[in-house]
Amino acid sequence: MKKQRPVNLDLTTIELPAAGKASIxxxxxxxxxxxxxxxxxxxxxxxxxxxxxxxxxxxxxxxxFGYLVALGTLSALSFHLIGGIRHVIMDMGYxxxxxxxxxxxxxxxxxxxxxxxxxxxxxx
Amino acid sequence: MVTNQASMKxxxxxxxxxxxxxxAVISAxxxxxxxxxxxxxxxxxxxxxxxxxSIYMKxxxxxxxxxxxxxxxxxxxxxxxxxxxxxxxxMGLQFVLNLMAFAYVAVGLFVxxxx
Numbered sequence: 001m002k003k004q005r006p007v008n009l010d011l012t013t014i015e016l017p018a019a020g021k022a023s024i025x026x027x028x029x030x031x032x033x034x035x036x037x038x039x040x041x042x043x044x045x046x047x048x049x050x051x052x053x054x055x056x057x058x059x060x061x062x063x064x065f066g067y068l069v070a071l072g073t074l075s076a077l078s079f080h081l082i083g084g085i086r087h088v089i090m091d092m093g094y095x096x097x098x099x100x101x102x103x104x105x106x107x108x109x110x111x112x113x114x115x116x117x118x119x120x121x122x123x124x
Numbered sequence: 125m126v127t128n129q130a131s132m133k134x135x136x137x138x139x140x141x142x143x144x145x146x147x148a149v150i151s152a153x154x155x156x157x158x159x160x161x162x163x164x165x166x167x168x169x170x171x172x173x174x175x176x177x178s179i180y181m182k183x184x185x186x187x188x189x190x191x192x193x194x195x196x197x198x199x200x201x202x203x204x205x206x207x208x209x210x211x212x213x214x215m216g217l218q219f220v221l222n223l224m225a226f227a228y229v230a231v232g233l234f235v236x237x238x239x
Contacts, residue, residue, distance in 0.1 A: 027203055030203070031200070031203060034199075034200065037192070041232065045231060045232075047169075047172060048172070048173060048238075050169075054169040054172065054173075084151070
């Protein structure tokens with residue numbers, strides 16, 4: 001193998017294709033949700049304890065920290081779900097070509113951004 | 125050459141099917157909860173507690189937690205295999221993360237038991 005290969009380390013000139021971005025987002029949101037479950041299960045378990053605990057969880061969720069965690073978790077969940085549906089459609093043999101694959105990835109990412117904004121407004 | 129089979133042995137078809145089957149269960153639970161939050165005018169403690177007091181919801185929630193356990197076992201393994209190359213570190217992380225996933229199910233079981 002030739003040792004002296006041209007190396008491009010100028011990251012501003014390299015970009016993942018849309019399908020690559022969708023792939024890494026799917027992984028990041030999956031791992032993020034795994035850790036977010038600590039908060040989700042805490043909120044769920046505590047809220048079922050008593051009337052006062054329920055109110056406490058409600059107050060936490062209405063605060064800035066609770067808002068950010070809830071929005072982050074729901075945003076991660078929505079991308080993971082959209083990406084998962086895209087994967088199942090690809091399992092069936094569609095969107096596997098360069099053009100259709102990148103187009104569906106772009107639509108998935110675009111739809112997710114819109115959904116996150118809508119969720120942010122609803123939860124506010 | 126593969127020198128350590130313990131960290132390699134995996135059934136691809138089983139993983140593939142389990143990942144999608146568990147995803148379907150988690151999606152169904154998600155859709156149900158979204159419907160519940162939209163369709164319920166005001167969620168009070170009584171309404172919230174009543175939801176999880178039902179045996180159907182208890183079963184649905186526990187099945188979903190078990191589906192999450194199966195789903196993350198595969199998903200986190202995929203991610204760890206790609207990014208964490210040192211064998212001992214990867215096995216250590218995998219152990220801790222799988223333990224966390226088991227803890228989610230254990231906590232969920234006792235919460236559902238008490239409602």
